[in-house]
Amino acid sequence: MLIKIYRKDVLHSLLQQEDTDQDKRITIDDHGPKEFEIHTINNEVYTIKGTYHLSNLLQELKLAKEDKKGVIEISLTEIKQLPGVRISKMIKEHYWDRLTRKLDRNGIEKILSDDKRDIKERRLYVPFHDKEAYSFYQEVTKGIDHIILETLPQKITPEFVRSINDKPGILGLALTTDDHEKKAVPFLVPGGRFNEMYGWDSYFINIGLLLDGKKELAKGMIDNFTYQIKNYGKILNANRSYYLTRTQPPFYTSMVVEYYEKYKDQTPISWLKECTKTAIYEYETVWMQSGKRLASNGLNRFYAEGIGITAEVEEGHYDYILQKYKNDDSQSVEEFRKLYLHREVDRVELDQYFLHDRSVRESGHDTTYRLEGICADLTTVDLNTLLYKYEKDLAYIIKGFFNDEFIYKERKLDSAYWNGIASQRVALINQYLWDEKTGSYFDYNLLEKKKIHFESATGFYPLWAKLCTADQAKSVVEYLIPRLKCKFGIAGSSKFSLRDVPKDAPKRQWDYPFGWAPHQMIVWKGLLNYGYQDLAEELVYRWLWMITRNAADYNGVIPEKFDVVYGTFKVDVEYGNVGSDFKYVPDGGFGWMNASYQLGLSLLPVAYTYKLNQLVDPDKIFNKTNN
Incomplete structure (x- = not known):
């Protein structure tokens, strides 16, 4: 049932009566009567009762569009909707849109703002080789004097990233051609102060987008990852300049497979071919280079490069660590921080601390005592399961969509190749990460040469990727569920x-x-x-x-x-x-x-x-x- 009301009058009365803590929300912490009368423009009166329905009314008052007289039309049905139905509808019809960003004329100001850093200048960095992107962003930023457009060097090193930490900015993403016009490909941010495109967040967001039929947004997320891998060398922790040395848990092939399986009739095979090549490139260059993310035992670890203090943390976050390493009591933590930041003092142990700290952030699990102080020394269950999933996904794609033959850099790669690598990984996982005594998976410490018996939800990853046997799955469930399952x-x-x-x-x-x-x-x-x-x-x-x-x-x-x-x-x-x-x-x-x-x-x-x-x-x- 639709009713017409004067928004300003009803909103003012509702907040005055029910929002007793004056936070512009109506919750169980407010102490109003929890019963409110709505007066329509036709002098009809409707009563809304209870915290939930009153908060729905407040939301509908803000979401509705008013006419020139300040009149809006709202639905009593919406206000009284069942909670599960309403939440799902709000996500599908409003929340995805609110989290969507575009690096175009209308959206660039919003994405350039960064609540994690107190900066006045707004910078947009463009990859060295992407001349089209530079021209596009020149046009986008024309006349906006406070936006600085810069080109990244051809080779991005940790030293360079450190040098621009005091000049942070957003990193350009993919463009597409629509009606002979270049346009920015949309992407979604996690929300709140996370106002950029993140690594593993994007995979889980895409699950929701696919369920809600947001085809173009879901494809855009994948296309932006393809662009990142090609132009920045990896899927980034997020597309800010201070994340250039860090990747995140690899879910790219899962995104590609899930999207293509749903929309293959509407998606050219050339798109899948390009994604497959990009996935192989990422797999081989980011994860399988010996000495970095490929560890000595043949498994993989998170190993985020970079120098010194991470740039995105809030002020004072590392004071308790820096206090331990400063020269003497007469030196303030801030003085020492600046000296260390500019490499004017050497602290090998502190460098090691930040290697682990950045690697924890690369893992996505920032922070947990499972990884604290040792992350770069661990071959973890979650990462190695995800790379197994890459190997199996590539085998599936090549066999199912390319007649079991795929040419990559003049190499013929078939499903047997990828299945063989996956089998080798399972053998290593069973050797190093599977614990027969407990019947569960644990991370392996390369320095101590032993499993770390820290019980984590990441122990379920092998079930997600269908990596383990039925007996192993049964054992994991029996061991971890009683330890991790809580009421909610x-x-x-x-x-x-x-x-x-x-x-x-x-x-x-x-x-x-x-x-x-x-x-x-x-x-x-x-x-x-x-x-x-x-x-x-x-x-x-x-x-x-x-x-x-x-x-x-x-x-x-x-x-x-x-x-x-x-x-x-x-x-x-x-x-x-x-x-x-x-x-x-x-x-x-x-x-x-x-x-x-x-x-x-x-x-x-x-x-x-x-x-x-x-x-x-x-x-x-x-x-x-x-x-």
Whole structure:
């Protein structure tokens, strides 16, 4: 049912009555009467009751377009929509658009802003060889004096990246030709202060885009990665200048396969061929160069190059580390930071610390005690599983779409070639990462020559990639589920794995009790791959219930992460919780959290979807968890 109202009058009255903490949201923390009368322009009166419906009203008041008289038309049906239905609809119809960016005349100002750095100048860097891009961006930035357009050198070195850390900027992305006109290819950002295109975030975002039929956006994400690999040598941590020496967990082939399988009838085979060549190039140059990300045991590690302090962290983030290495008590931490930053003092141990720190960020799991201080020395379960997936994906693509023959740099590569490499990797994974005693996978420390028995959600990656045997999968489930399963999903690590961490040490956001969307999505698929349908559906329900309950109670909030023990987005942990600070309407939610909601709904049986919309507590449906 549609009604017409004067937006300004209704919005003012609603906030005055119900938004008692004056944060431009209506939540369970407000102490209004939770009952509000809407007066229409025809003097009709409708009553809206309860936090959830009142917050929906607030959102609809902001989303509606008003006429010249300030009148808007809103739907009472939308306001009273079931919570699961509304969240999914908001993601599909509003949030993806809010997270979409374009490096064109209309969008460049928004993407050049960077909440992580306090800078006045706005810079856009273009790859050395891309003359077309330079001309395009010249036109885009014409007349905008505060935007500086610069060309990167032909060879990008860690020394160069360090030299421009005080001149940070966005990195140009792919262009396409439409009606004989060059246009910027769109991309999505995770949300909040993450206002650039990220590495592994983009894969999980793409899962949501494909589910919601956002064909061009999903293809654009892949095309932008193809551009990054060709022009910057890798899929970047994100497309800012200070990320040029870092990649992220490799999901490129998964993105390509999932997109092409859905839209192959609408996508030329030449596109798939170009993506396949790009994937092989990335695989061989980024991951398989000996001495860097290819380790001495034949497996792979995260190994982010770079020099000194990472440029994207907030001020003071490393003070507790720098304090240990400064010359004497008379020297301030800031003085030492500047000397170290400009390489005027040598600290080998501090250089090693930052090698591991950058590598943790390259892993995407920043931060966790699983990786802290040792990341570059570990061949990890997650990375080696992902590279196995690359090898199997390339075999699948070449056999299924190129008649089992593919020419790359005058080499004939068939599925047998890639399957052979994948088999070798499985043998190494079983040798170094599989622990027969516990029946689970663990990271391997190259220096100590032993497995690190830190129980992590990354132990499920082999199930996701169908790498393990049915017996191994059964063993992993029996070992890890009791240790990681909480009331509201899978925790990043077990509580037991933190037993040696000092009680006064800071919490790490990828550890217990925090849960993240990519882990849930990988675990769900992994369980389904090996027939654990009931368990997968239970975990989906627990996760979606938590998102739905928080959104219903807190004005539609969809944040970066959750505490899966207590089911709250209000977390006391490093970096806070991106996506939880907004006014009126969530500003796009958070990319992979949105995707996890859409994926979860696609996996739930109708009976569970009904219970979700009624907000039936998971412990009333399933056995209570111990965590």
